[in-house]
Amino acid sequence: MIRLESKGRARALQLLYxxxxxxxxxxADVASGLARLTGPEPRVxxxxxxxxxxxxxxxxxxxxxxxxxxxxxxxxRIATVERNILxxxxxxxxxxxxxxxxxxxxxxxxxxxxxx
Numbered sequence: 001m002i003r004l005e006s007k008g009r010a011r012a013l014q015l016l017y018x019x020x021x022x023x024x025x026x027x028a029d030v031a032s033g034l035a036r037l038t039g040p041e042p043r044v045x046x047x048x049x050x051x052x053x054x055x056x057x058x059x060x061x062x063x064x065x066x067x068x069x070x071x072x073x074x075x076x077r078i079a080t081v082e083r084n085i086l087x088x089x090x091x092x093x094x095x096x097x098x099x100x101x102x103x104x105x106x107x108x109x110x111x112x113x114x115x116x
Contacts, residue, residue, distance in 0.1 A: 005100065008047030009088065009108055011038070015052040016084040027052055055084075055091045062090045085112050 019030045066086045067075050089109035092100050
């Protein structure tokens with residue numbers, strides 16, 4: 001069985017991806033559309049929205065951190081899925097949530113990339 005936290009991260013990635021591809025509309029609109037496609041899972045969607053909202057609230061600093069770490073790569077050259085996996089992982093690492101230890105965040109980010 002997949003943990004709630006893992007499902008929330010995966011759904012947050014879907015939200016960020018859809019948000020970026022649809023021209024950066026209000027996140028609530030993206031979440032509403034995604035919920036219609038994936039079915040009602042309020043706990044998962046609430047967690048996903050909170051994660052995605054956290055990423056968007058800190059997007060400039062998150063993108064700066066990613067750009068500094070990406071030697072010889074512009075963030076715009078990184079594919080949309082990978083860019084949003086990085087954003088999500090950086091956000092979770094920066095907020096230092098005791099329920100999301102760094103090794104779990106990194107492992108799940110790598111797993112998300114492998115699944116795409």
